[in-house]
Amino acid sequence: MVFDAVQQARLSRWNRRLLNGYWGIAVLTVAAASVYVTTSRWNPHYIPAAILSIHTLWMMLGLLVVEAAYVLLKRFQDYVVICGGAALSLNLITTFPQVSPSLTTLFLPILASVFYFQRRKLLFAYGLSLASFFFIHIVVLHEFSSSPWGERIAMTVILTFGTFLGLEIRRRGHDLLQDLKSTLASEQELLVRNILMDKMAKTDALTGLYNHRSFHEYLDELMIHGEQNGLGFHLALLDIDHFKKVNDTYGHQAGDAVLIRVAAVIREMVSPNDFPARYGGEEFAVLCTETGLAELLIQLERMRVRIAGMKHLELDGNPVTISVGIHTFSKGCSKEELFDGADEALYAAKHGGRNRMKVHGKEVMTLTP
Numbered sequence: 179m180v181f182d183a184v185q186q187a188r189l190s191r192w193n194r195r196l197l198n199g200y201w202g203i204a205v206l207t208v209a210a211a212s213v214y215v216t217t218s219r220w221n222p223h224y225i226p227a228a229i230l231s232i233h234t235l236w237m238m239l240g241l242l243v244v245e246a247a248y249v250l251l252k253r254f255q256d257y258v259v260i261c262g263g264a265a266l267s268l269n270l271i272t273t274f275p276q277v278s279p280s281l282t283t284l285f286l287p288i289l290a291s292v293f294y295f296q297r298r299k300l301l302f303a304y305g306l307s308l309a310s311f312f313f314i315h316i317v318v319l320h321e322f323s324s325s326p327w328g329e330r331i332a333m334t335v336i337l338t339f340g341t342f343l344g345l346e347i348r349r350r351g352h353d354l355l356q357d358l359k360s361t362l363a364s365e366q367e368l369l370v371r372n373i374l375m376d377k378m379a380k381t382d383a384l385t386g387l388y389n390h391r392s393f394h395e396y397l398d399e400l401m402i403h404g405e406q407n408g409l410g411f412h413l414a415l416l417d418i419d420h421f422k423k424v425n426d427t428y429g430h431q432a433g434d435a436v437l438i439r440v441a442a443v444i445r446e447m448v449s450p451n452d453f454p455a456r457y458g459g460e461e462f463a464v465l466c467t468e469t470g471l472a473e474l475l476i477q478l479e480r481m482r483v484r485i486a487g488m489k490h491l492e493l494d495g496n497p498v499t500i501s502v503g504i505h506t507f508s509k510g511c512s513k514e515e516l517f518d519g520a521d522e523a524l525y526a527a528k529h530g531g532r533n534r535m536k537v538h539g540k541e542v543m544t545l546t547p
Contacts, residue, residue: 192293193259197248200266204241207270208234237269256294257302263287264306271314281333284311285340292344295351304341308334382456384434385441393455393463397513400465404507412466412474412506415520416444419499419532421460432492433460440485440500447481471506471537478502478535486533499533506538 244262248255263286270283284307291303311333319329380392388396403409418424418440425433437460444454444462453465466474486499503524507516519538527536 189294190255193248193255196259196290196293197245197262200241200244200262203266203270204234204237207237207273234273237266237273240265240269256299260287260290260299260303260306263290263303264310267307268310268314272318281311284333284337288337288340288344292347295348295355297345297348300341300344300348303344304337307337311337382441385437385456387441387445387462388453388455390455390457393453393457393465396453397465400467401507401513401516404511405509408509409467410507412469412471412504413516413520414464414466414474414478415457415503415524416462416464416478416500417502417524417528418460419501419528421498424493424498428493432490435492436490436498439488439490440498443481443485443488447477447484449477471504474504475535475537478504482533482535501527501532502535503527504535504537 241262244258244265247258248262251258264284267283267286271280273280287303287307287310288300291299294300312330315330315333380388382389397413400409400411404411418436421433421436424436437456441454441456441462444464448454448464449466449469451468453467455463455465457463469477482500482502486497488497489495490497501524503520503522503526505516505519505523523536523538527534530536
């Protein structure tokens with residue numbers, strides 16, 4: 179899913195931020211060690227080189243190893259980041275073994291794993307933190323402890339409780355994520371439904387062309403632009419000849435099949451910026467905005483010839499023809515005048531024998547007899 183891909187990309191950025199945070203902690207540790215060494219009253223034999231102690235050098239080296247592993251082990255980058263937190267924690271504790279709060283850094287792997295909202299990574303971090311604590315306590319901290327087993331039990335309880343909180347945060351995050359996905363899915367479904375409803379409101383269900391209402395809305399906008407900016411356009415009315423006879427002879431189902439095929443030809447052969455619509459019954463209308471009259475006549479003539487050459491199985495292989503009336507809009511022309519002119523041209527084409535075109539006010543009827 180696209181949502182999951184986006185989340186994965188963001189997770190990589192969070193991994194980088196966590197690693198940068200580790201480096202920030204390391205720099206602060208070096209600064210703290212420097213201050214501690216230079217100001218310590220218990221170190222009268224202070225040597226400047228001791229500022230960068232062996233522990234801080236190991237810390238830097240360890241982070242470089244983590245960075246290399248992060249680049250090389252791309253499939254396990256999340257686990258590398260978690261392990262990096264454990265390595266940094268161990269180094270901090272060995273740097274300041276007498277500072278009890280340094281033990282809180284054992285939560286670093288657990289805190290890092292919370293970002294992934296995955297149970298297995300949280301449990302992995304818990305096991306890693308617990309193992310790190312027992313290792314460092316047995317190797318280093320037991321010398322500074324008066325009650326080793328008491329501290330081990332107490333720290334185990336603390337880490338377990340912290341992990342439990344992390345699991346609860348993960349569960350809450352998972353619930354929020356599911357709610358977000360559900361909300362997005364609902365919004366997408368609503369958007370698709372609105373688009374379909376808008377399309378249904380604007381198009382004719384049978385032919386897929388624009389319907390009568392959307393045609394007039396578009397025409398009104400064109401006429402406003404025409405009056406304001408002098409935009410010229412053409413209105414072409416196309417009518418299937420003897421269509422009533424088709425319905426009466428072969429039935430309305432056959433008539434619908436013819437309408438669908440004729441509409442498909444109109445939709446295919448008009449220019450991209452033309453506006454084809456089913457005006458009503460067997461009548462179609464096309465608004466042409468970027469075509470001159472001469473080009474429009476050639477375009478409509480090709481359409482007329484193609485429709486006349488189509489065979490319809492529903493009509494026993496017989497073709498149908500169309501008649502076309504054209505009127506050009508000019509500034510000052512009203513909507514009624516525009517349609518009256520196109521209707522008069524269409525009537526002239528019908529009266530002249532059908533299967534031809536007629537331009538209002540001109541003698542041109544068709545390019546091919």
